[in-house]
Amino acid sequence: MNVMVSVKPDTSGLTETDGTICWNRATRLREKGDALQNKSKPVKRDSIRTQEKILAAAQAEFARRGYDGARVDAIVARAKISKNLLYHHFRSKEDLYIRVLERTYETLRRRQGDIPLAGLDPIEAMRRLCESTFQVFVEEPDVIVMLNTENLHRGKHISKSPIIRALYDRLSESLRIILKDGEEKGVFRKGIDPVELYISMSGLGYFYLSNQHTLSLLFNRRLRDPENIARRQAHIVDMVISYLTRIPEEGDWTPDLVR
């Protein structure tokens, strides 16, 4: 006869974010009561806004703990809605995760596609492309964890989604134009593989940020500090432009494609 009576509400996942945990039930009920009495605050129904609230909460949770570490109850608490409502709008945790992942790629596409580069000389254009690629990762840290999580799961979810391809199409177009322009003007070397270049441009900043915690410990340097972020950005530009403007000669050190 040991019937479990657990009255304690689960606040795990919320405790560290901010101090507004105690908001939940009591406050909500009180507000509901007030609304009934005063009619001053009619509870608006807006399924789209609610879904956005849920998606934002889910993104925060998935980006914080990864797919397996994320808790549906924590998402519900973050969004300040009832659990049923979440399942009213989304089929499952996995469904919700996929929606967040698609959102992530949309963010990436939007931010990487909106770079005005027309009319710039090739070096300046490439500099801007490098800087903005890095800035996207700096300003949207959730993107990195979402991509890491998806790669941990070996691209299982994203392979079903058509969104992903559109991302590269726009970016590769920019890249191709700049490379061709630079090549024709004789400032860039020939035969650059745009895929390798894109991966390098991204990887130089991505690794710095995605591994910032272990690297900060290893080097005893606070990699997130603004001056270090700025230094990193300059370094990335330096490296990429050095690569592009280096024109290998016969008998040079340049490695063979396959050794």
Added chain:
Amino acid sequence: MNVMVSVKPDTSGLTETDGTICWNRATRLREKGDALQNKSKPVKRDSIRTQEKILAAAQAEFARRGYDGARVDAIVARAKISKNLLYHHFRSKEDLYIRVLERTYETLRRRQGDIPLAGLDPIEAMRRLCESTFQVFVEEPDVIVMLNTENLHRGKHISKSPIIRALYDRLSESLRIILKDGEEKGVFRKGIDPVELYISMSGLGYFYLSNQHTLSLLFNRRLRDPENIARRQAHIVDMVISYLTRIPEEGDWTPDLVR
């Protein structure tokens, strides 16, 4: 001695609430003992080998699914031992994870520290360092997932461990020597930050591999294929050497440290 001998964990007839419960354990185990005696199958006991078996199984599981996705039962199954034996040797899942993480850093240290570079000219030495840095990630893919997992948890575990610092000490020594040598011989530019350089050298390969699933989809290119791995390695060397050998001049494009 005519009691049924069931080797599989049977659910039949055991949970019944009548008097036949006491059938089970003693009898079964006694019979097992008899069988062992008769067939003279001595089960060898070797705690160190067992612990290594557990650690190897745990590494495989953690590297496959991350900390939160990993299941203790799966580790037990991989190691082909009983669950309690795991807890006999390790305090908890987290304890086991930390041990695996330390092992990961030991692997990294061993492999990155054992590169013979003495007597080489600076460019050749740096080329070898780049190649071997990349090769470590190629050949030890578990390392990448372990580092990603640890960064997802914001370096919580590794910050307690002293192993990590020793890793960089040896590597940074190699790096410093080569850079100084190259600078004196006039083949490398001056004022290179070894930390930035190390992060770049690693990041160029790390991102390529850690995000290989999403990138492979994005570019429709099988990044794990040997020819692509070789191409990537050449590209990394090319980029790093281009950076090192580029000597910026006055009024050059080189970006300011802080813009």
Added chain:
DNA sequence: TAGATAACTAACTAATTAGTCCAATAATAA
């Protein structure tokens, strides 16, 4: 060689977690 100790097993427990059922209320659109 006795018996202590450490290596080992099967079965169990307590807690957690994704997801559901049922019953209700309130806003909104037809």
Added chain:
DNA sequence: TTATTATTGGACTAATTAGTTAGTTATCTA
């Protein structure tokens, strides 16, 4: 007005999971 949809709440379940208990056997040492 009526039907629909958004929303809450609470209790519930079925499965899973980290960790434990109670027991057995090999090995080492006094």
